[in-house]
Amino acid sequence: MENEEEAALSSSPNPLDVDPTLQKKHQSMLDRLTNRHQTRLGSSLTRRSAESDSSSSPSFESTSTFLSRFSNSKSSIESQLAQCRFGLSESTQVKPQLDQISSSISDLEKLVAENAYFLPSYEVRSSLKTISDLRQSLEILSSELLPKKKFAFKNKPTRKDPIFESKEQEEEKKPEKPGFRVPESPGFWNKKGEILVHKFKGSELGEFTIADLDSCEVRLTGSVRALFVHRLRNCTVYTGPVTGSVLIDGVERCVFIMASHQIRIHNAKRSDFYLRVRSRPIIEDSCGVRFAPYCLSYQGIEDELREASLDGETKNWSNVDDFLWLRAVQSPNWSILPEDERVGLVDISNSEES
Structure with a gap:
């Protein structure tokens, strides 16, 4: 029906050349086509908005942001551990640097705690395991570099x-279990x-x-x-x-x-x-x-x-x-x-x- 109306419009004479009755009918066709076009446009925008909302979950974005921050912090701590282990720091700086690494690990624990309410359970477990491994690596390194300070x-x-x-x-x-020394x-x-x-x-x-x-x-x-x-x-x-x-x-x-x-x-x-x-x-x-x-x-x-x-x-x-x-x-x-x-x-x- 819509195509017939559009064809009628394209073949119709100029409204200025017809009598008032035909001019009124022509205007009515234009109004109907305009309304249909606006309705279709509105529906399309609503559908696209809904699809956009469903594809961008806040929890997904939060998890992604957390994992990125966690990974960056983990890499930084591992780099600091390697720097201590291979003697890239002066001997007088070893103890302060070990203390700084311990502080960084605690900050990483705090990051997990603050975000645990929205993280999937397996992400929390994996993060805690990583932190436990980092702390164990720090303890082993401390015993190697500061043997007189080791507690037993x-x-x-x-x-x-x-x-x-x-x-x-x-x-x-x-056998000693890691993570609780x-x-x-x-x-x-x-x-x-x-x-x-x-x-x-x-x-x-x-x-x-x-x-x-x-x-x-x-x-x-x-x-x-x-x-x-x-x-x-x-x-x-x-x-x-x-x-x-x-x-x-x-x-x-x-x-x-x-x-x-x-x-x-x-x-x-x-x-x-x-x-x-x-x-x-x-x-x-x-x-x-x-x-x-x-x-x-x-x-x-x-x-x-x-x-x-x-x-x-x-x-x-x-x-x-x-x-x-x-x-x-x-x-x-x-x-x-x-x-x-x-x-x-x-x-x-x-x-x-x-």
């Missing part, structure tokens, strides 16, 4: 305690039945370790970049914001109240975790662990949490990922701590550093 329990008899001797003998018989850093070591208090100052933003404690209470206030927890029994640990990662290994019958961008728990038994965390907590080789929301208070903590981007509740404390549980149903190794068994708000404002 069996080489420091002054730090031994009878309550840990049998445990150490058991551990020495087992205790780094040499400031901290609390080899204590029993003590209250241990430390406040991180503004300039103190590095790593902190608590290791080989029995029946102790640890109170850490202020912000720190990374926290390492190793071989604790019957302990309670309170911490303010950790801007990078918390790595926990070998704990039993403990209570932890922690805020961090990322928390990884290995070989934990019958312990409770009150967490505020930006990414999903990760457990491995653990059983009987229970989780609840963060409940710590002390003077200035709200400002510290806000500066560390941990002021908002993420609900991730209940979104635990068991790396050794591959079934679709929830892992039996962890559970939500019943409300009637939870501690209330814990206020450590009156803590004084010993």
Whole structure:
């Protein structure tokens, strides 16, 4: 019908040469054709817009951007490791450069934690494996370049305690698992039945370790970049914001109240975790662990949490990922701590550093 109208228009005389009736009919044809053309044009633009929207997923763009940033950072860290290994730096610069590499790895961990909410699960796992490998490479390099600084329990008899001797003998018989070696850093070591208090100052933003404690209470206030927890029994640990990662290994019958961008728990038994965390907590080789929301208070903590981007509740404390549980149903190794068994708000404002 439309073609017939267009043909009629092309063969029709000039509207100025016809009578008013034909001129009116001619104008009506023009109006109909114009309306149809506009309708077709509008539909085409709408269809193209929809196709464009569906082909550019925000999550895809975010994942692509993350992978690019992660890859660039990984390459930079590997380059720094190679530079140290092959002696391209002066010997006096080795220790500061190793510290810088450690800081870069922690920044990479923070990048994963901040983006884990939209990343596919396999990308998170792959990224964490890469970070673990980088940290292990750094530890091996540190032991090669700074052998006198290497930490090992069996080489420091002054730090031994009878309550840990049998445990150490058991551990020495087992092959060491990568990614959970205790780094040499400031901290609390080899204590029993003590209250241990430390406040991180503004300039103190590095790593902190608590290791080989029995029946102790640890109170850490202020912000720190990374926290390492190793071989604790019957302990309670309170911490303010950790801007990078918390790595926990070998704990039993403990209570932890922690805020961090990322928390990884290995070989934990019958312990409770009150967490505020930006990414999903990760457990491995653990059983009987229970989780609840963060409940710590002390003077200035709200400002510290806000500066560390941990002021908002993420609900991730209940979104635990068991790396050794591959079934679709929830892992039996962890559970939500019943409300009637939870501690209330814990206020450590009156803590004084010993």
